[in-house]
Amino acid sequence: MKSLFYLVIVCCLAGTSLSCGGDPLPGSYRVVLPPGSWPEFPGEPRWRLEWYDPEGTIRSMDLNGTSARISVLIQWPNPVIAWPYWPERELFPGLFHPAGALYPFDARDGDIVLSWRGGVDTAFYRELAEARSLPGADPRRDPRYFNWSRFRSLVREEAPETLRADPWLADWKGIAEKTVLSGFRKSMVREESRTPTGILVPHDGPWAGPSPFTAPKDWTAGQEVFLPLSPRPEVFACPGGLLFLSTGTRLWKETLPPGG
Numbered sequence: 230m231k232s233l234f235y236l237v238i239v240c241c242l243a244g245t246s247l248s249c250g251g252d253p254l255p256g257s258y259r260v261v262l263p264p265g266s267w268p269e270f271p272g273e274p275r276w277r278l279e280w281y282d283p284e285g286t287i288r289s290m291d292l293n294g295t296s297a298r299i300s301v302l303i304q305w306p307n308p309v310i311a312w313p314y315w316p317e318r319e320l321f322p323g324l325f326h327p328a329g330a331l332y333p334f335d336a337r338d339g340d341i342v343l344s345w346r347g348g349v350d351t352a353f354y355r356e357l358a359e360a361r362s363l364p365g366a367d368p369r370r371d372p373r374y375f376n377w378s379r380f381r382s383l384v385r386e387e388a389p390e391t392l393r394a395d396p397w398l399a400d401w402k403g404i405a406e407k408t409v410l411s412g413f414r415k416s417m418v419r420e421e422s423r424t425p426t427g428i429l430v431p432h433d434g435p436w437a438g439p440s441p442f443t444a445p446k447d448w449t450a451g452q453e454v455f456l457p458l459s460p461r462p463e464v465f466a467c468p469g470g471l472l473f474l475s476t477g478t479r480l481w482k483e484t485l486p487p488g489g
Contacts, residue, residue, distance in 0.1 A: 256283050257300045258341045262292070262311055263328050266345060266441030270434075271466060274313030277322035281307045301332050301341070305373040308332075308351035311343050317487040319471060324464045325439045326397050327352065331377055345441040349396045350381060356405035366409040375413075388418045395442040398423075400459070423457035424476050430454060431481045432469035439463050 260280075265273045276292040281302040290297060292311075301307065310329040312322035329351030330336075330343045357372040384396055392398055400421040407417060430436075430452045435445040448454055448467075462475040473480040 256303050257298060258332075258336060259339060260297045260299055260309060260311075260330075261340050261342045262295045263344050264295075265313065267313075267325075267437045267445065269445055270437055270468065271315045271318050271320060274315055274325075277312040277314060278309070279312075280309040299341075303333070306331055306333065306354075306375075306377055307373070308354045309335075309341055309343065310348065310351040310355070318466060319482070319484050320464070320466055326441060328441070334377060334381075346385065346396065348441075349384065349401070350377065353380075353401045353405060356402045357408060360402075360405045360409040363406060363409060367412075370409045370412065380413075383415060383418060387415070389420060391420050392418065395440055397440040397442065400461075421459050423459050425455050426458045426474075426476065427453050427455050428472075428474065428479070431472065432467050432483075434467050436465050436467045436472075438465050 260278065262276060267274075278290045278292055278297060278299070280288055280299055282288045283300055283302055285302050288299070290299070299309070301309065308329055308331055310327050312327045313325050314320055314322045326345075327348040328343045328345050329348040330341050331347065331350050331354065332341060335342050335344075335347060354372045354375075357370070357375065360366060361368065361371065385393065388396070398420045399418060403421070404417045430448040430450055433450050434448045436448050437445045446454075456474065458474055458476045460476050462473050462478050465472045465474065468486065470481060470483040473482070
């Protein structure tokens with residue numbers, strides 16, 4: 230199975246004349262962002278956009294809209310990632326999961342179209358890139374040479390049902406580390422082990438969690454809810470503040486309402 234997940238994508242080595250089964254793709258694209266997944270609360274986000282420019286340098290841009298124009302590196306597959314954030318609620322980039330796209334797979338008609346499922350792909354790309362520095366990592370297990378088409382099909386169609394519904398239930402950092410050390414296997418794509426934990430709700434909802442695939446919760450102050458928690462902290466937000474939770478963390482931070 231692992232041999233299916235790495236290949237050199239020949240069409241991505243043709244420099245500025247790159248063509249993957251169609252007309253040559255230009256380096257300049259309009260980035261199209263997805264609609265917000267938290268319309269009730271906390272509302273439409275601002276965005277922190279990050280990408281690789283034609284020289285391979287990571288660039289960033291803050292947006293208060295749904296599109297922008299960027300020039301991207303076209304020599305190999307690379308991620309375009311967009312972090313939603315709400316500075317007026319102290320929800321800064323990185324606290325909620327991103328949207329994203331992989332170039333050139335999500336490039337068409339002069340656009341790079343970002344999606345919430347694409348955010349999972351871009352996050353895994355970055356985790357693979359960071360994991361290459363681990364002792365014993367195989368330098369051939371580079372995200373540029375990963376079989377992204379097969380990976381996307383696996384996560385969307387063949388993964389366990391719970392993971393297809395919300396792919397953020399997987400530990401993508403842990404999967405990336407195992408991949409660079411021993412190769413990728415289909416069996417790695419599974420839900421992370423979590424501990425059901427009782428939490429006393431500190432404030433009335435609605436409550437929004439970091440995953441765009443999970444609907445807001447109508448918890449009320451004083452209610453006990455049971456949440457599956459992992460060692461990695463996650464943030465849950467309500468109009469009155471932020472609740473940071475993990476198997477070892479319980480932190481409530483009261484925040485002022487916007488304009489307060």
